[in-house]
Amino acid sequence: MSERQLRLSEDEVASGLVTVVGRPNVGKSSLVNTIVGTKVAITSPVPHTTRTRVRAVLDRPDAQLVFVDTPGLHRPRTPLGERLNETASSSLEEVDACVLLVEANAPIGRGDRFIAELTPKGTVVVLNKIDRVRPGQLLAQLERAHEALGLEGAELFPVSARSGEGVDELISHLVSLMPAGPRYFPPGMVSDVPEAFFVAELVREQLINFAEEELPHSIACRVTEWEWPLVRCEILVERESQKGIVIGRGGQVLKRVGTAVRAQLPEGAYLELFVKVEKGWQRRPDIITRLGY
Ligand SMILES: Nc1nc2c(ncn2[C@@H]2O[C@H](COP(=O)(O)OP(=O)(O)OP(=O)(O)O)[C@@H](O)[C@H]2O)c(=O)[nH]1
Ligand SMILES: [Mg+2]
Numbered sequence: 001m002s003e004r005q006l007r008l009s010e011d012e013v014a015s016g017l018v019t020v021v022g023r024p025n026v027g028k029s030s031l032v033n034t035i036v037g038t039k040v041a042i043t044s045p046v047p048h049t050t051r052t053r054v055r056a057v058l059d060r061p062d063a064q065l066v067f068v069d070t071p072g073l074h075r076p077r078t079p080l081g082e083r084l085n086e087t088a089s090s091s092l093e094e095v096d097a098c099v100l101l102v103e104a105n106a107p108i109g110r111g112d113r114f115i116a117e118l119t120p121k122g123t124v125v126v127l128n129k130i131d132r133v134r135p136g137q138l139l140a141q142l143e144r145a146h147e148a149l150g151l152e153g154a155e156l157f158p159v160s161a162r163s164g165e166g167v168d169e170l171i172s173h174l175v176s177l178m179p180a181g182p183r184y185f186p187p188g189m190v191s192d193v194p195e196a197f198f199v200a201e202l203v204r205e206q207l208i209n210f211a212e213e214e215l216p217h218s219i220a221c222r223v224t225e226w227e228w229p230l231v232r233c234e235i236l237v238e239r240e241s242q243k244g245i246v247i248g249r250g251g252q253v254l255k256r257v258g259t260a261v262r263a264q265l266p267e268g269a270y271l272e273l274f275v276k277v278e279k280g281w282q283r284r285p286d287i288i289t290r291l292g293y
Pocket of ligand 1: 030047049051071072073
């Protein structure tokens with residue numbers, strides 16, 4: 001038993017907030033999903049998938065860690081991009097640990113270093129996607145990470161959010177960093193994302209995966225009616241021409257999206273999808289706020 005555990009009082013465990021930050025697309029949401037063992041955040045091969053802060057709970061007999069998944073930090077080009085950055089950087093306040101995620105299979109560059117400079121002292125560096133590199137490459141990348149990030153003495157953990165390799169070691173280390181405290185979330189609660197918001201996210205995830213190159217950023221989804229099992233979800237696009245792409249020939253795209261989302265919902269769900277044009281919403285802070293971003 002460690003010294004810290006000896007100091008725990010009866011209702012206390014190792015507990016705290018762990019914020020996960022990094023460039024877009026490095027695998028933050030995938031890692032958080034793997035850590036908590038269920039899908040709490042949507043993921044995609046396209047950058048800027050996550051638009052909100054998502055809290056996900058890892059509850060164990062000896063510990064409760066609340067992971068905070070954040071939007072990828074980047075050089076913003078739209079008011080939406082600025083909002084995403086604000087959400088991510090404000091998530092770095094008052095954390096018990098910070099995970100800076102970088103990729104094992106891509107150069108660690110200025111974008112990563114910029115984020116490293118925003119992180120608090122004692123940040124844990126995680127090299128993700130090790131399933132994509134050979135052992136020799138991984139060693140070289142681990143060496144480069146220290147230098148490129150400028151985080152002298154930072155602990156480095158190679159993982160694969162996809163295969164789960166290295167994730168247990170990372171979790172054990174993070175548990176060891178937590179102070180003693182109460183459980184902040186009730187048993188069984190795995191995330192703080194409201195159900196309706198999550199369904200809208202599932203719709204957006206499918207659209208990102210089906211839609212064409214430029215479209216993902218232009219799509220926003222929101223549930224407008226929740227009369228379980230009836231769920232009505234509105235899909236916003238920015239231009240009239242994008243409406244057709246989202247609907248697809250003969251409604252094919254919407255149909256595939258609906259089927260894929262329903263497969264992830266409790267049986268009997270009846271999902272209605274509508275497409276609406278909200279001109280240039282990415283550049284309109286009032287709409288960005290209304291969408292919950
Ligand atoms: N091969 C491999 N791919 C991964 C791994 N982790 C994530 N990915 C892929 O990387 C892409 C991005 O993953 P996300 O989890 O959405 O990345 P993110 O950092 O949350 O991205 P944003 O929300 O846009 O900032 C997806 O296609 C994932 O499937 C991994 O360990 N190995
Ligand atoms: Mg994400």
